[in-house]
Amino acid sequence: MTKSRFRIDLALALVALLGAALSLGLGPAHLAGGRVLAALTGQGDPIATTIVWQLRLPRSALALLVGAMLGGAGTALQGYLRNPLADPGVLGVSSSAALGGVLALYYGFAAIGPLTLPLFAIAGAFAGLIPLLLLAARSEGPLALVLAGVAIGTAASAGISLALNFAPNPFAAVEIMTWLMGSFADRSLLHVWLLLPCVAIGLGLILVQARALDALTLGEEGATALGVDLTRTRLMLMAATAIGVGGAVAVSGTIGFVGLVVPHLVRRFTDGRPSSLLVPSMLGGAALLAVADTLVRIVPTLEEPRLGVVTSLIGVPIFLHQLVRARRIW
């Protein structure tokens, strides 16, 4: 690792921790910094300890974990598909995972146990990814892929709408809608424990494929000639995205565009190899969501804006800018 790469990683990690720390100080109950710190180190009063450990820490931890997972998955998909427009949201993976989650909520499976919702979301993500990667394997250009992603995303959204359409009562519909908009509010430590293994597996599988992603710079035949087993790479990245993003969607709903935007923001600080982009993207994703989740609570609005809505509002202009730039390869 070069010196400048290390500095970037360090800076991003600091921003992520700072955002998470700020987030610990925020909430309806006013707690002074000293009380928060004391609660964190196990020496706080019972009220502060409950608030920090049961309410605030889960929120900060989820922002970091989901951000890292989405940033890592976006970079891995962009590297694998050699396409700067790839992202779990754009490619319909997040929507497919959301459809899985909605089905679990709708049919009441989610009430069976805490693992049901993540498992349904992961299954949904797999169901969206398989046709996508089969389609993308046949095409080197970005157009077919983006269109396939749009088709899969639209199909998943239609399924979600259908569930809302037939929702047994307005409260069920509102519950589904609120979850879909994406947020870390009112989550518990249980959510953190559910997500942690998903993110560990997802990011681990992605890091194992770092060199294969570099080799893919030379296209699929070029990578095969360098000894990369593409079938294995495809399976591992598919599992990484489905498990990681499926888990993230299960605990936080859909938070779009992080995987698309973050690699573009950090790419200029790396040497351009997909492998050199992985860790900065994970740290950058964590930093982005930690800071954004703090901002949605500081900005004075009547109702706290949903994080998924805010990231999409930031992401769309960057996505359009990329589309315009990518036109030359269409």
Place this chain on the structure above:
Amino acid sequence: MVKLDHVAVALGGRRIVEGISTDLAGGVIGLIGPNGAGKSTLVRAIAGLLPSEGAILIDGRRIGSMPLRDRAKRIAYLPQGQAVHWPLTVERLVALGRLPHLAPFARPGAAESATIEAALERTELLDLRDRPMDQLSGGERARVLLARALAVGAPLLLADEPLAALDPSHQIDVMRLLRAEADRGATVIAVLHDLTLAARWCDRLLLIDRGRLVADGSPRDVLSAERIGAVYGVSAFIGEAGGEPLVVPLAHR
């Protein structure tokens, strides 16, 4: 080194290569023949990138049964018009050639750096090492891609039309590098269209027509006016200039 035994390749139900048998070992071996004759398909089959019938043996081992990494260490493949999907720097791109030699998770050591350095030096790219790939001219790009293939350090180098889109001076540069690689003991198989360059730089030529091997031997033996007429459908002047062979296609017969 390479033994082909009744090799046939079918793509999309069409047979592109048909019954080719020969041994390829040492020197610069030129694969020549008209467009669509099956040269690139044969090269990709030798590289193990296409399924084939018959047998392709590399050092006595069937290409299909070799582990991918073993194969990647023995065969460097330079495809025709290689696409580079991210603007890596020249040095990083050349370093990709060392991937087959790296143990999983191991950091590249001094030996790897030395090999990359040598590949950059042989291709005169030391000054361009920090330049991103999207800021290079066509000639520079071709040299970087060749340096990437040389960095593999494989005993067999397969180059598919390495001269395409290069001006005469860069064409000679590339042929000189291929020649030097063969002089270091490698077997170099190159798909070529310029018959004069093929005659001048190759030790041996394989002439392929409609998927079949129609002539195999020294450039002088393979490149006769009748054969060029029969295979390419053009008449040709074959002579010498300054002691070097000269093959000039003239008009359609």
